[in-house]
Amino acid sequence: MRGEFELIAKYFAPLAEAAPGAQGLRNDAALFDPTGDDSLVLTLDAMVSGVHFLPGDPPETIGRKLLRVNLSDLAAMGARPRGYLLAAAFPKDIDEAWIAAFAAGLAEDQARFGVALYGGDTVSTPGPLTLTLTAFGEALGDRALSRATARAGDLVYVSGTIGDGLLGLEALRGGLPDLAETHRTYLAARYRLPEPRLELGRRLAEAGLASAALDVSDGLAADLSHIAGESGLASEIEAGAVPLSPAARTVVEAAPERLAGLLGGGDDYELLFTVSPSRAGEVAALARELDLPLTKIGQMAVGQGLRVRDSAGREMALEGTGWRHF
Amino acid sequence: MRGEFELIAKYFAPLAEAAPGAQGLRNDAALFDPTGDDSLVLTLDAMVSGVHFLPGDPPETIGRKLLRVNLSDLAAMGARPRGYLLAAAFPKDIDEAWIAAFAAGLAEDQARFGVALYGGDTVSTPGPLTLTLTAFGEALGDRALSRATARAGDLVYVSGTIGDGLLGLEALRGGLPDLAETHRTYLAARYRLPEPRLELGRRLAEAGLASAALDVSDGLAADLSHIAGESGLASEIEAGAVPLSPAARTVVEAAPERLAGLLGGGDDYELLFTVSPSRAGEVAALARELDLPLTKIGQMAVGQGLRVRDSAGREMALEGTGWRHF
Numbered sequence: 001m002r003g004e005f006e007l008i009a010k011y012f013a014p015l016a017e018a019a020p021g022a023q024g025l026r027n028d029a030a031l032f033d034p035t036g037d038d039s040l041v042l043t044l045d046a047m048v049s050g051v052h053f054l055p056g057d058p059p060e061t062i063g064r065k066l067l068r069v070n071l072s073d074l075a076a077m078g079a080r081p082r083g084y085l086l087a088a089a090f091p092k093d094i095d096e097a098w099i100a101a102f103a104a105g106l107a108e109d110q111a112r113f114g115v116a117l118y119g120g121d122t123v124s125t126p127g128p129l130t131l132t133l134t135a136f137g138e139a140l141g142d143r144a145l146s147r148a149t150a151r152a153g154d155l156v157y158v159s160g161t162i163g164d165g166l167l168g169l170e171a172l173r174g175g176l177p178d179l180a181e182t183h184r185t186y187l188a189a190r191y192r193l194p195e196p197r198l199e200l201g202r203r204l205a206e207a208g209l210a211s212a213a214l215d216v217s218d219g220l221a222a223d224l225s226h227i228a229g230e231s232g233l234a235s236e237i238e239a240g241a242v243p244l245s246p247a248a249r250t251v252v253e254a255a256p257e258r259l260a261g262l263l264g265g266g267d268d269y270e271l272l273f274t275v276s277p278s279r280a281g282e283v284a285a286l287a288r289e290l291d292l293p294l295t296k297i298g299q300m301a302v303g304q305g306l307r308v309r310d311s312a313g314r315e316m317a318l319e320g321t322g323w324r325h326f
Numbered sequence: 327m328r329g330e331f332e333l334i335a336k337y338f339a340p341l342a343e344a345a346p347g348a349q350g351l352r353n354d355a356a357l358f359d360p361t362g363d364d365s366l367v368l369t370l371d372a373m374v375s376g377v378h379f380l381p382g383d384p385p386e387t388i389g390r391k392l393l394r395v396n397l398s399d400l401a402a403m404g405a406r407p408r409g410y411l412l413a414a415a416f417p418k419d420i421d422e423a424w425i426a427a428f429a430a431g432l433a434e435d436q437a438r439f440g441v442a443l444y445g446g447d448t449v450s451t452p453g454p455l456t457l458t459l460t461a462f463g464e465a466l467g468d469r470a471l472s473r474a475t476a477r478a479g480d481l482v483y484v485s486g487t488i489g490d491g492l493l494g495l496e497a498l499r500g501g502l503p504d505l506a507e508t509h510r511t512y513l514a515a516r517y518r519l520p521e522p523r524l525e526l527g528r529r530l531a532e533a534g535l536a537s538a539a540l541d542v543s544d545g546l547a548a549d550l551s552h553i554a555g556e557s558g559l560a561s562e563i564e565a566g567a568v569p570l571s572p573a574a575r576t577v578v579e580a581a582p583e584r585l586a587g588l589l590g591g592g593d594d595y596e597l598l599f600t601v602s603p604s605r606a607g608e609v610a611a612l613a614r615e616l617d618l619p620l621t622k623i624g625q626m627a628v629g630q631g632l633r634v635r636d637s638a639g640r641e642m643a644l645e646g647t648g649w650r651h652f
Contacts, residue, residue, distance in 0.1 A: 021365070023472065023474070026473070026474070026552075026556055027403070027472055027473055027474070027540075028369060028398075028399040028400075028402040028403055028473070028540055028541060029367045029368055029369035029399045029400055029402070029403045029405065030367070030368050030369070031365045031366070031367055031403075031465070031467060031470055032365065032366040032367075032368060033365050033366070033467055034360050034366060039347070039357045039358065039359050040357070040358040040359070040360060040366060041355045041356070041357055041358075042355060042356050042358060042411060042444055042445055042460075042462070043354060043355035043356070043411075043445055044411040044412075044413055044445055044446060044447055044458075044460060045413070045447050046413035046414075046415055046447045046449050046458065047449075048415055048449055048450070048451045048452075048453070048456075050452055051449060051450060051451065051452070052449070072354075073354040073355045074354075074355055076354040076355070077353070077354055077355045077357075079355065085368060085369075085370040085460055086370075087370055087371070087372035087413075087458040088372075089372055089374055089456055118368055119368055119369055119370055120370060121370055121371050121372045121458070123372050123373075123374055123377060123378070124374070124377060125374045125377065125453060125454065125456065126374075126376055126377070126453070126454060127374070127451060127452070127453015127454045127456070128451065128452060128453045130374075130415055130451065130453070130456045132370075132372065132413040132447070132458035134368075134370060134411055134460040136368070139357070141357060141359055144357055146349070146353055147352070147353055147354070148349070148352070148353070214353075214354055215354060226352075230352055
């Protein structure tokens with residue numbers, strides 16, 4: 001295989017073409033000129049083969065998911081994405097075709113989301129493939145969304161559908177054998193290629209519509225607990241109101257006890273946000289305009305902790321509270 | 327051991343205290359407000375245990391070296407460092423005391439260099455400890471240093487001394503048994519804790535003194551070849567002029583054939599820069615002011631390639647041209 005300088009020149013430098021400040025990845029660091037008075041927003045996520053993705057996952061989608069997971073963090077702040085830096089620790093025996101497909105996936109998504117590669121580091125590892133991506137964007141500083149600013153009485157909304165990430169991973173691991181193939185394909189795609197809700201985040205921030213927001217990465221229950229805890233409040237959701245895809249609904253109809261697990265599962269990358277009840281109409285209008293379901297699932301209250309009620313109003317017990325590495 | 331949320335709260339959140347935009351590492355992304363019209367400068371480097379550092383290295387110095395290596399990239403652009411983001415992939419069996427010492431080292435260096443932690447990701451890995459750090463700073467856009475802008479006739483300078491990183495690694499691996507203990511200790515410290523030449527880089531940029539610059543990470547020969555190649559020029563250095571520390575000089579005096587290897591070895595993190603001959607006096611004055619040796623080792627010329635001459639004027643053959651991962 002080529003050395004790392006040749007790998008960078010062949011596969012990664014083309015990803016930097018739209019970023020003049022990246023100087024073809026040939027300098028020590030990249031320059032970026034912020035626009036006007038916007039604040040810079042920075043985030044970073046790492047993915048390890050066998051922990052965050054399956055070793056056999058298509059290389060095209062691994063890079064795209066890593067980029068999207070980071071863009072989802074920018075979406076949760078209401079930021080416009082501008083660029084990213086990538087560190088790749090490749091096993092020495094990695095196939096060059098793998099790297100080519102990985103880079104092709106990144107090329108596709110960076111065009112889609114309007115970002116470019118600003119820098120990187122390509123190293124070898126005796127361990128599993130490990131990828132770290134830093135994304136940056138811009139947000140109006142005083143309008144950036146935060147998870148710590150919900151108010152008692154605010155309504156809790158979530159975009160899209162919840163639980164598909166968890167079920168997608170399960171389907172890819174050979175689970176859910178009775179599920180129709182179209183459902184399995186849908187769920188796998190949701191796990192592999194989450195959709196960062198950038199336009200939604202931007203609109204929520206620009207209009208000052210969301211009092212708090214984050215993206216659902218640890219799981220709906222854990223992430224709502226984050227909003228509640230950081231805001232010094234309690235939260236309550238109605239499990240039956242949580243939006244499910246047709247595929248997830250099929251799973252829950254066959255096994256109703258699985259619903260609690262879906263509320264605890266991560267990898268959804270939908271936006272979870274709180275809104276003053278007086279502005280519920282604006283949320284409905286925004287949902288129509290973006291053609292994206294924005295579903296009211298509960299509310300914030302004085303106190304602490306998270307309560308989940310089933311359709312009969314009984315409190316549900318949740319399994320765990322999101323993925324933990326240690 | 328604690329879960330990652332507790333690890334972050336206990337060991338990493340304190341590193342973010344000086345960065346209000348990091349919001350205690352509890353948000354999805356961090357905010358940073360650039361100063362005035364400065365350009366943002368971004369860089370990223372990854373380190374893998376067993377590849378970039380020795381598994382038995384003191385945890386205090388591993389984090390500090392990673393930070394310094396990135397700060398060295400900012401120095402090479404003439405940027406003022408402002409903050410960093412850190413991804414840590416820890417083996418599941420890592421000792422909490424290791425993490426505590428690692429964070430303590432970062433705390434020491436971030437105070438020293440005036441930066442703060444803006445964000446991070448803590449994950450588990452079945453492989454070796456893998457660390458990725460993104461550093462960012464600010465530079466006046468049109469004065470940022472570049473490796474691609476040397477001119478024919480420019481003099482080539484290097485800061486500090488060359489070859490200590492390579493010899494330090496060798497000493498730590500049990501090599502150089504005949505060398506005095508003070509020399510071995512000095513070399514090990516240079517390998518473990520390189521000194522980012524931030525003040526030098528800033529001054530070279532502000533005064534427009536360097537026509538091109540980079541930091542010596544791949545090795546003096548390889549890095550001068552980068553300046554020459556990117557600038558479309560040839561370069562020539564006199565091996566006898568390359569500044570050596572007393573420890574390195576002792577090694578070369580005992581084994582003169584080792585000099586070529588030191589010019590090819592990496593991990594020096596000194597600044598290599600080119601200057602118009604008419605401004606040599608300013609370089610000498612800056613060296614005195616900073617109390618840092620800035621040594622003229624050669625010059626740039628029309629053509630291509632790197633030539634190294636020994637003290638008799640004969641062309642020397644170099645072994646390899648810097649570290650390669652693949």
